[in-house]
Amino acid sequence: MNARNTPDVTELFAGADAGSGAERMTGPDALMLNMETPSNPMHTLKVAVLDTSRHGRPLSLAEIADVLPRFLGMFPRATQRVRWVPGCSARPFWVQDNGFDVADHIDEVWVGAPGGRTELDAVLSELAVAQLDRNRPLWALTLVHGLDGGRQAVVVRVHHAVADGLAALNTFMAATAEPGDRVPPAPVPEALEQDTQALTKAARAESRRLVRRIPSVVSAARHAVAARRKASHGELIPKPLTVRRTSFNARSGANRVCASADIALADIQRIALAAGTTVNGALHGVIAGAIRDELIARGEEPGTSVTIFGVCKDLGSNRVHGNEIATAMAYLRSDLADPVERIVATGESCAATVACRRDVGFELTEKLATYTGRLGPFFRGLAANRAPLVMNNITTANLPGPRTTRWIGDIEVVDWISFALAIAPADVNLTTYSYAGRLSMGLIATPESMPDPAGFLRRVVRAVDEATDALGIGEMAREAS
DSSP states (O other), X not given: OOGGGSOOHHHHHSOOBOSTTOEEOOHHHHHHHHTOXXXXXXXXXXXXXXXXXXXXXXXXXXXXXXXXXXXXXXXXXXXXXXXXXXXXXSSOEEEEOTTOOGGGGEEEEXXXXXXXXXXXXXXXHHHTTOOOOTTSOSEEEEEEEOOGGGOEEEEEXXXXXXXXXXXXXXXXXXXXXXXXXXXXXXXXXXXOOOOHHHHHHHHHHHHHHHHHTHHHHHHHHHHHHHHHHHOTTGGGSOOTTOEEOOGGGOOOOSOXXXXXXXXXXXXXXXXXXXXXXXXXXXXXXXXXXXXXXXXXXXXXXXXXXXXXXXXXXXXXXXXSSBXXXXXXXXXXXXXXXXXXXXHHHHHHHHHHHHHHHHHHOSHHHHHHHHHOTTHHHHHXXXXXXXXXXEXXXXXEEEEOOOSSOEEETTEEEEEEEEEOOOBTTBOEEXXXXXXXXXXXXXXXXXXXXXXXXXXXXXXXXHHHHXXXXXXXXXXXXXXXX
């Protein structure tokens, strides 16, 4: 398909503007909203660990309440709420929250002694199931006191309808600065009146446009199928619903468990160079090793596993809201005992599926979500505990972050951790961001599928050491650390 002759998806399906600042929710954003149920939270956690020693005192909730509103204008969704009107229940509007009060969105907690990762992860596990109030903008901030070394943490719960991983990263970058720099103020926009009749009229007009554009969806589907068939090394890309369930896909409930850890980015880079793969391939090869060890420890046969991860439409985008990703499936060769073979084979699958996703494009994903915003929860319900085969055993994400630590005034952000979504039947989700020379890992799961999440991350760390030793670079990695 000639890109120059292809209508821009944002032009075809951008949120209908009904005036007064109202914006129709995009299909991908609405899908994230509609997927939420009482037992299926759809908010992510973004955790900034703070060193306030140069600040001279711990950060207080009163300081946050005073300072935060001065900058929320940088992030439109921060002061917008969801508005349902007749005729657009599947895809509501974003409207300005005229009753916005920052006090409704902030609170504080204290961790237990000694205030390490284990105690912080316990707090995060509770926040992971504390769903957001849909009558207000879909975010909340919790200030965490009592971390070891006198540190604190800021935990932001943000609904996935608001932001995907790249948008969240861009938000973090916009809200922080290099040492000595300051983030310029951006006040909250003035409140606007919202006319229900105008919103309904805009929704109905867009519905008529969508009917007329159904042929373009068919055309996008044909293009996607053709591109998938032409994909080189198609045998390296898993086919949908061909994956056997493992204990990672256990029947699960509403609880969530979180664990965090980090590994040296340089170690993964060395593994990638020595194995002739990418950083993404090397990381997933290491994860495959951890899965293999975990399954053996559970008394299961470590066959080939499958991951789903998101591929960003435009990694160079500076957007601070929205979902512009499409999923890709790759084999994690946890069936292979040799760590080098495992990393090489996993890297080949990751490279093939990313290349295929780029060739297929993002148009069909965006369009289908626009037309089928209510079907996601239905299909999830069918697949969660009933289907004998699943799409994937684990969900992963890997994004490049800043090379040095970021600052909020005189407060250093010494760590930044992200936790995504645990959605059955693949409700083990491992998110990694590079931050200041480390790969920061945030694992969220259900306790049924991952009884010991911290133990699994220790397996990832051991898999790094196993890989560096097998590749003959272990001594180099140990000297560097």
